[in-house]
Amino acid sequence: MLIFCPDCKRQISYDVDVCPRCGCNIAKKKEEEYIFEEPVIHHYNKLGLASAIMVPAFAFYWMVVNAIGHDRDGLFCTMILAYCGAQIGMGIYSIYKDPKAYKWPSVVGIVGSAIMLLFILLAII
Numbered sequence: 001m002l003i004f005c006p007d008c009k010r011q012i013s014y015d016v017d018v019c020p021r022c023g024c025n026i027a028k029k030k031e032e033e034y035i036f037e038e039p040v041i042h043h044y045n046k047l048g049l050a051s052a053i054m055v056p057a058f059a060f061y062w063m064v065v066n067a068i069g070h071d072r073d074g075l076f077c078t079m080i081l082a083y084c085g086a087q088i089g090m091g092i093y094s095i096y097k098d099p100k101a102y103k104w105p106s107v108v109g110i111v112g113s114a115i116m117l118l119f120i121l122l123a124i125i
Contacts, residue, residue: 006029008022051105052106055113
């Protein structure tokens with residue numbers, strides 16, 4: 001089990017007698033029944049990470065299709081608009097679904113999708 005050292009606040013094993021970083025006497029703290037803080041381990045939200053990864057992939061696909069002259073195809077634009085809406089929804093959902101996860105992948109997915117949505121709407125108009 002990992003705990004925070006009472007003195008230097010770094011993560012250490014609960015099994016050590018002395019903090020290897022600052023020399024705090026952990027064994028003495030255990031005898032005094034000191035309550036150690038356990039670190040909360042953050043992780044990446046897979047849904048948010050998928051959202052962040054898909055934005056550049058789909059943007060690249062859009063640029064390729066745009067380059068070959070199908071930039072105003074109704075079905076393609078509808079598909080991109082639906083994709084961007086789904087990405088924004090997925091990013092927002094993943095932020096609220098797992099509060100302990102890192103938020104940056106979801107934010108990247110939301111912002112990237114919003115920018116793509118704006119470019120598509122400007123291209124249609």
